[in-house]
Amino acid sequence: MKRVTVIGGDGIGPEVVDATMHILKGMDLDLDFVEADMGLVSFKRTGHYLPPETLNILESSKAVLFGAITSPVTSDPCYHSPLLQLRRYFDLYANIRPCFPILPEYKLVDLNIVIVRENTEGMYTGLEREEDGKVILERVVSEKGCRRIVEKAIKVSKVMGFNKITCIHKANVLRKSDGLFRRVFYEVMEGSGLKADDMIVDAAAAALISKPKCFECIVTLNLYGDILSDEAAALTGGLGMAPSANIGDHFGLFEPVHGSAPDIAGKGVANPSATILSACLLLEFVKMMDAASSLQSALVQTLNEGDRTRDLGGTLDTMKFAEKVSERLTRH
Ligand code: ATP
Numbered sequence: 001m002k003r004v005t006v007i008g009g010d011g012i013g014p015e016v017v018d019a020t021m022h023i024l025k026g027m028d029l030d031l032d033f034v035e036a037d038m039g040l041v042s043f044k045r046t047g048h049y050l051p052p053e054t055l056n057i058l059e060s061s062k063a064v065l066f067g068a069i070t071s072p073v074t075s076d077p078c079y080h081s082p083l084l085q086l087r088r089y090f091d092l093y094a095n096i097r098p099c100f101p102i103l104p105e106y107k108l109v110d111l112n113i114v115i116v117r118e119n120t121e122g123m124y125t126g127l128e129r130e131e132d133g134k135v136i137l138e139r140v141v142s143e144k145g146c147r148r149i150v151e152k153a154i155k156v157s158k159v160m161g162f163n164k165i166t167c168i169h170k171a172n173v174l175r176k177s178d179g180l181f182r183r184v185f186y187e188v189m190e191g192s193g194l195k196a197d198d199m200i201v202d203a204a205a206a207a208l209i210s211k212p213k214c215f216e217c218i219v220t221l222n223l224y225g226d227i228l229s230d231e232a233a234a235l236t237g238g239l240g241m242a243p244s245a246n247i248g249d250h251f252g253l254f255e256p257v258h259g260s261a262p263d264i265a266g267k268g269v270a271n272p273s274a275t276i277l278s279a280c281l282l283l284e285f286v287k288m289m290d291a292a293s294s295l296q297s298a299l300v301q302t303l304n305e306g307d308r309t310r311d312l313g314g315t316l317d318t319m320k321f322a323e324k325v326s327e328r329l330t331r332h
Contacts (some may be wrong), residue, residue: 097243
């Protein structure tokens, strides 16, 4: 039986994860769920943001369902984001964010895409140094990094039924680094059976709004993907509805795009939809396709029949909403 670690984390993290687990436990899945700690609450309790026991549990798991963590506001030089540590430790090089509208009234544009973003290089290497009154950042784009993210985008497109991949870059200015990415993109796409094109990132930011139908799968570098995927999330339903997957070759971390939302934490009002959709991605990752699609259908049906949390104009609390999704699942 495959093991899945479950980490609530901080703020609304434990609430949205508990709600999602309520549904998953009712699905009688052949998965061994094990709970673990990570984040600021864990630090206050154990002195570790990422306790060694958690790392042990993660190492014996295939995937983790994760809520959110709060980063300390003061710039503590000892603080290293446990999420970034996990991305590096497990080499979770692909960040995958499907963006499609579920709620008709939130459909600002006709967008149905997946963004596959390189997760370990680019602007987010963390290689910053101070020198002669300047801060210098090393922005890394490697041939290996480009090749494997494009290969992952091809796999994801085929699984999700997309026929075209658009490479988004800034190679007109960053000629060597983004030029490498663009060149490798076209090389890897040869023989994939999928259509390939490319676009400059600033034009892509506008086209997501003005010509949304020209996109299917987007493959891009770390910073561009970070920004474009929040734009796409805002266009298709907002933070409470946006799931994400961080995937390596052997391990995956699945989490909602939103953070720990301290303003609503502990009130039981958070919308767990993004976490439930992240659980759907996790189920696909462990090859439980039918379970993933039933869960997604039950969620969509629940929302469309008007059972919603407060952020979407409803009255249900986080757990009541999960119970409604569970009821629809057992009805099928
Ligand atoms: P962090 O510092 O952990 O990133 P944050 O509050 O700055 O937290 P988010 O957690 O992304 O950022 O939340 C932004 C706002 O969106 C919050 O003020 C919250 O009210 C709202 N929000 C985020 N997630 C949800 C959710 N699941 N349900 C309802 N509202 C949400």
